[in-house]
Amino acid sequence: MIFARPATVSAGLLALGIVYGDLGTSPLYSLQTIMHIMGDQFTRDAALGSLSLVFWALIITISIKYCFLVMRADNHGEGGILALMTLTGAHWAGRDRWLIIMGLFGAALIYGDGILTPAISVLSAVEGLNVATDIFKPYAMLFALVILVGLFAIQKRGTGIIGKTFGPIMLMWFSTIAILGLVGIVHHPHVLAAINPVYGVRLVTEHGFLGFTLLGGVFLALTGGEALYADMGHIGPNSIRTAWYGVVLPALVLNYAGQIGNFLDVPDLEANPFFKLAPTWSVYPLVALATLATIIASQAIITGAFSMTRQAMQLGYFPGVRIRQTSAEERGQIYIPFVNWTMMAFTVGLTAGFGSSERLAGAYGTAVSTTMILTTALLYHVMRNRWQWTLWQAATITSILLAIDLAFFSANLLKILDGGWIPLTFGLLVFVIMTTWHYGVEATRRRNVALSQQPARFFARLRKDNVARVRGTAVFLTRVGEAIPPIIVNYVKRVGSLQETVICLTVSFEHVPRIRSKDRVRIEQLDDGFWHVTVHFGFVEIPNLPAVLALAKKEGVPVLDKASYYIERGDFSSHKHRNLLAQCRIALFSFMSRNSAHAIDRFKIPSSALVEIGRRIEL
Incomplete structure (x- = not known):
């Protein structure tokens, strides 16, 4: 059964505001892109086939x-391709390492999607002004840039305040597009025949390569699908499903x-078919509402x-990277300056470089379609x-599922020369960063294990050399646990002494979203x-x-209020016998x-209590 427990109205509104922004704004550009792909061949039958x-x-x-x-x-309530990757049980050192590679590459590609979603969504909304008048046409890109810069600039304030308005605005958006759609259907009710899949199959098969190409435009209607899974931990599956089946899917269809229907009644290959649905008097408020909806769509991908x-x-x-918690109540509301400003730089650059939503559509979809294939492959395991x-x-x-994913993926590959290479390249760059960081961390850990000493030998050496134990508590952060x-x-070798209370502290991040309080701390007296x-x-x-170490008091560890924290800051160099790739x-x-x-x-270590020890490490 799909709904294991009922979802509240507030949770459904939250799902509309956070999850469905991208999918909900796809009508702004999806059919327009298909029309431009087909050009003069976008006939009555082609229109029904596209639908x-x-x-x-x-x-x-x-x-x-x-x-x-x-x-x-x-994964304990959390979703997303990284959570799916951990559910496969794959290990980097095992033969199933390729599953981890797939998960990491899929996650990296979401960043590529993230720099395009705000650009194409906001540009599509602003370009709606052209339906009413050409006065604003030269300034559409400038308006979009101002909105995008403002969107990224307010991220540091968090989504706690503005998040409460997301749901009602998106409900208004979906209600509006549903009503506009009904008006178009009334003008030409024959469009309902498109529910027959034969129309779609015939369009693809009878138009040969062109029919295959337009699948890239059809796929634009699916962008944002990954958000359903990625945001599951924040919203809950039942609320997401209820909002989809009850509001979003009917409104989109x-x-x-x-x-x-409106196109069949009044064919126009040049105008945006979405804004052509609206009466002339309503274009300006519709553009304003569409802009708000696209901002929400962009907010969702940034938060993701x-x-x-x-x-x-x-x-x-x-x-x-530095993480700021922007809400005392919601753990999911965070702000990461480095990611925010990096995404803004690329998004603004793409908006200025492409200049229109039509040209951006040529770059959009390659990253998302690749991620969807990887999600299906991981789901099999x-x-x-x-x-x-x-x-x-x-x-x-x-x-x-894979046959459908591959069809969309292959069609999107045709976009590579039109800009599809941009999100793929950006995703590949993030993937290289991810794998390189893991490679370096593991190499450092192995190096530290090799240079570590067994406890019995270390303590025997302390007593043999009469190493002085001075007053104070020292907490040494390390990845070595045994x-x-x-x-x-x-x-000890350099200073010749050691504090009378020493805590060898290992921070372990597990493959589950959260740890229960009783399992938070494990203590061993050596x-x-x-x-x-x-x-x-x-x-x-x-x-x-x-805060967590305060729990250790209950187990007999001395008070840590005035402890000094020692951490190693390594300067890494490669062994001279390493190959060129390893050196890089x-x-x-x-x-x-x-x-x-x-x-x-x-x-969250107090700056006055932190002591850094530098060391050159050859890997």
């Missing part, structure tokens, strides 16, 4: 694939049908990029290994006054070490390490 393709794409990909199947694959960055960072696939489906059950469902890490060994404490966090949690990866890792977020920002 049929859009309708069945929404049913199969969104209603069945994402709402019914993919959203069942939740009605509007697409209305656009085609923030959440995904935090997940990747805490799973060990992204360098540390979850079906087999997690859900215990039989081979024929999993293979049958996957084959159908031995005495090099940071402590070197500290020797008199020497403790090993492991603190566990989920991959969506923001670590606060001083280590150089990139060293650069990212030097510029990554400070421990003060990542772990």
Whole structure:
């Protein structure tokens, strides 16, 4: 059964505001793009075929694939391709490493989608002014740039205040486009015949290569589908499904049908079919509403990029960046300056470079279609290994979904020379950063393990050398959990003393979203006054070490109120026998390490209590 428990009205409104902005604004440009692809061949039958393709794409990909199947694959309530990747149980050191590579590349491509979504959405809305008058046509791009810069500039204030208005605005948007669609259907009710998939099949098969090409335009109606899964942890699956089946899907189908009905009644290949639905007097308020809706759509992808960055960072696939919590009540409301301003720079550059939503449509879709294929492939392994489906059950469902995904993916590949290479290149750059960071972290960990000492040997050496134990508490942060890490060994060697209370602290980010309080801290006393404490966090949690270490008092660890925190800051270099590729990866890792977020920002350590120890490390 789809709805395991009823969703509240407020949760449904929240789903409309956060999840469906991108999908909800696709009518602004999807059919317009198809019309421009077909040109003079966009006849009556081609119009009905296009509507049929859009309708069945929404049913199969969104209603069945994402709402019914993919959203069942939740990692303790969290969704998204990184959560799906962890559900496969793959390990980087195992033979199934390619599943992790697929998940990381899919996540990286979402950044590529993220720099295009705000650009095409806002430009499409602003260009609606051209329907009423040509006066604003030269300034459409300038208006869009001002809106986009303002959108990214207010991110630091968080979504807590403006988020309350998202749902009602999107409800107004979906109600409006549904009513406009009904008007178009009344003018030409024959469009309802497009529910027959034969119209769509005939359009693709009878037009040869052109029919295949227009699938790239049809796919634009599906962009935003990944948001359903990615935002599941914030909204809940039932609310997302209820909003889709009850509001979003009917409104989209009605509007697409209305656009085609209006076109059949008054053919016009030049005008935007969405704004042609509206009476002349309503164009200006409709543009204003559409602009608000596209801003919300852009907000959703930006927030998603923030959440995904935090997940990747805490799973060990992204360098540390500064994260600001923008709400005391909602853990999901965060702001990451580096990601925000990087995305703004690329989005503004693309908007100015392409200049129109029609040209941007040529670049849009390649990244999303690739991510959808990777999601289907990962879902197959979850079906087999997690859900215990039989081979024929999993293979049958996957084959159908994969055939549709591959058709859209192949059509979008034709866009590469028109700008489709941009989101793919951006995604590839993020993927290189992710894999390089993981490579460097693992190489550093292996190096530290090799230089560590066994506890028995270390404590015997302390007593043999009569190392002085001075007053105070020292907390040494380390990734090494089973031995005495090099940071402590070197500290004793250089200073010749050690605090009377020493905490060897390991922060472990688990492959689950959140950790229960009783499982947060694991304590082991290695020797008199020497403790090993492991603190566990989920991959969506923001670590606060001083607050968490207060829990250790209950287990007998001395008071840590005046502790000094020691952390190692490495300067990395490659071994001279390394090949050129390895040397480049280590150089990139060293650069990212030097510029990554400070421990003060990542772990909430008081700046006055932090001591950094520099060390040159050869990997």
